[in-house]
Amino acid sequence: MQNVLIQVFGLLVAAVLFVWFFKRIGLPPILAYLATGVLAGSHGIGWMAQSHEMHFVAELGIVFLLFSLGLEFSLPRLMAMRNIVFGLGSLQVVVTSIVFMLILLLLEHSLLNSFTIASLMALSSTAVVVKLLKESGDLNQRRGQLAIGVLLFQDIAVVPLLIVYPLLAQSGSEEIAGALAFALTKGALVCILLFGIGKWILPKVFSEIALVRTDELFMLTTLLVALFAAGLTYLFGLSMALGAFLAGMMLGESHYRHQLEADIRPFRDILMGLFFVTVGMQLDVLYVLNSWYWIIAVLIGLLLFKIAVLAISAQVMGERKQDAVSAGIMLWQMGEFGFVLIALASQHLLISSEQASFLIAVGVLSMALTPYLIEKTPLILKKLGLLSHAGQYWQQPATSSPLYQNHVVICGFSRVGQTVARFLKPEAIEYVAVESNPILLQEAKAAGEPVIFGHVNQKDILKSAGVERARLVIITFTDFEQTQIVVDAIKQIAPDVKILVRMRDDTEMETLKELGVTEVVPETLEASLMLVSHVLYMSGVPMTRIIRRVSKERRNRYKFLNGFFTGDKLDGEEASSDRLEYLHVIALPEHAYAVNQKISELKLEQRRVSVRALRRQDREIDAPSSQTILLAGDILVLQGKPRRVERVERFLLDGME
Incomplete structure (x- = not known):
């Protein structure tokens, strides 16, 4: 037990140092995790031994990643992408596999060996691409949608490959058709089951959980649902990631989508880091150094060929050349399921141990190079003459502007928040509210109010409300401790946004000002001002003079209202x-x-x-x-x-x- 703790501690120290160093020099964290795995694995220092349990836990990172990806896609949206998923996706997998097979046959490989290598090289990395798309915000861009559509088909295509490989190694290959038909039937049944659960049961479950108003219970339920869906598809012989994606997609239509993603994100990011560590542990550095020329040649061939196939296929289907090439650059690498297929093929002697080592090296290095190439995509497109200047790549198309822009974010949509919204609406000032009360949320949604479910102390929820693009954020609750947390989260996302805070009195006014709050409205003092205004008006004082005196008091930050006589009792x-x-x-x-x-x-x-x-x-x-x-x-x-x-x-x- 002590050795395990030392190993885990060493792994954490190495991961922290590598991630810090790679971020300092402008490289993505994925490369840091891969480097950690190379260092910790049996081909590096060797202080971490690979185990089935570690790989299983690491695979949960992909499960949570696909669950959060599913939250981005509703069923109507997926149906709208069916041409990309089943059209472009199938075209890419089939064409890439056939061409690689022909090349390997010309190099005098056997038919089974050629098919095995070609099919696993046709797959791309869902883990790398989806993580990078989420970080860059390109998930809703057309190039991102092309990449996601192809990846979804590839994840589906893994299922028959897992069935075919063992059958190919046997003499009775005539069983393949029956086994595939049986697998597809099971897949259809489990998908229908998950759709039913997600459509009619999960929304009611989360509505009941949300009523309890306990963050821990909501988070535990989110984890349970993701793991249940993954385990269900795994029991049916399908990919765990596919089940998690379907569960996320069913919940993507609910009011709780933003909070679900915020809850799952910490587990997803940590386990994804562990997944990339396990990938890096499989790289044999000495083997790469001894065969570097062949590995570089295959990497260049893989890069050029897979980009060409996807770019041509996408353009045939009517996509813009710029988006087609961008999607090709995203998907040129080998995928994480390729490592599973390599292990399966080695077990059934479809590939030799030398070929397995070579493919692992190509897979790890291609995944490591992908973040750099995606970052340099604008420059690559510019050199190819597809962009007049690199900045065009990052511009949003005219039809896909952000959901919220130059708006007001209302934190809390109870009586005060609704009053604020009621005054903003006639002035045509756009606003969005964040509320954690599910009953209030449903009523506001039914009335057509722009309200999202979530806890405003979480940065993911604030990003969903577009805080970084807001003109003003209003905090309508009066709990000081909670307000501090929310203000800190807001300032990390949008340091320059104006923040208006409601407080019961002026006791924490200076502290909130130091935290970066633009304006504090103390209820007690404002009530005093309103009462004074009525008293003066009913006493015959002209309204202009009343307004002038009240405005002066506000400009002086309630200086003359701060003190009061206490008597012998306090309220x-x-x-x-x-x-x-x-x-x-x-x-x-x-x-x-x-x-x-x-x-x-x-x-x-x-x-x-x-x-x-x-x-x-x-x-x-x-x-x-x-x-x-x-x-x-x-x-x-x-x-x-x-x-x-x-x-x-x-x-x-x-x-x-």
Whole structure:
């Protein structure tokens, strides 16, 4: 047990250092995980031994990745992409496999050996491509949709290959057709079952879970659903990733899509890192060095050929040349399922051990080069004459503008949030609200309000609301601790966005200002201002003068409303608060220490207490000057926090510090 803990600790240390270093030099984290695996594996330092359990846990990263991908696709959207999935996807797999087979046959490989190698090289890496698309935001671009469509068909194509390989190794190859038909029947049944569960059961389950309002339960249910769907397809002999994708797709139509993705993301990212570590552990560095010229030749051939096949196929189907080539660059590598097929083919002697080592080296290196090539895609397209300048690649098409732009984000859609929205709507100011109450959410959705389900302290939910493109964020709840967390999350995503916060009083105003809040609206003081406005108006004061005085008070940040007399009882939270400033009255007797001294000589500002007013005989002086000399019989109105006012009172009376 101790050795296992040491190994895991060493792996974490190496991963942290590699990810930090690779990010510092501008390389993607995927390469850092691969490098960690190379270092930790049996072909590196060798402190981590590969095991079936480790590979299984790592595969869960792909399961969660496909689950989150499914959340991006509703069933109507998938049906709209059927031409890409079954048209372009099948064309790419079939053409690539046939051409690679012919090349290998010309190189005097056997028919079975050629088919095995060609079929696994036709596949691409869902893990690498989807992760990079999510990070770059290209998932909804046409090039991203082409890549995803082809990857979905490839994931489906893995299922018959897992069945065919063992049968090819046997003499009774006539069983292949029956086995494939049986597998397809099982696949259709499990898909129908998952569709039914996702359509009629899961929405009710998550509605009930959301009513409990417990983050941990919602997260646990999300994990359970993803793993249940993956396990169900695995029991039927299908890919776990396919089941997770179907479950995610069913939930992609629900109100809880954004929160589901936010909950699954930490597990997905950690396990995906472990997956890439296990991939890197399979690379034999010495073998690569000894066969580097052949490996480079195959990598170049794989790159050029798979890009050409996908680019030509996509253009035949009417896609833009720019998008077709971009999708080809995304999908040129070998995929993670290729490693599974390599192990299966080696087990049934369809490929030799030398060929397995060679294919693993090609697969790992092609996956490692993919992030760099995707990053350089604009420059590649420019050199091919498909772009006038590289910046065009990142521009959104006119028909796919962001969902929210220059809008207001309302955090919390209870009474205050709804009131704000009611005033924004007539002014044609676009807004989106984030709410975690499922009943309120359903009612608002039914009324056509733009509300998404989620907890605003999570950055993924804030990104879903488009905080980085918002003109203003309004926090409508008054919990200070929660507000701090939300403000911190907002500032990490959009450091320059304006933030308006509602608070019960002004006790935390300065703290919130230091955190980066633009404006704090204290309810207690605003209620006082509104009450004063009504009193003055009903007393005959002109409205223009009332507005001018109230506006001045707001500009002064409620300076003259901060203090108040407490009496012998405090209300509500004030009783336990030591943050509020109170007003306290003291009279200076004849022999008081402060008598015959100037206010400035007492240095009360150093004690953070101020003299708000002074009454001398029948005359009142508001905000007396610092040069005012105090006399016996003066009545002072002090403002400050309770303990400070008590210390200043003793000081003024007897001079004690």
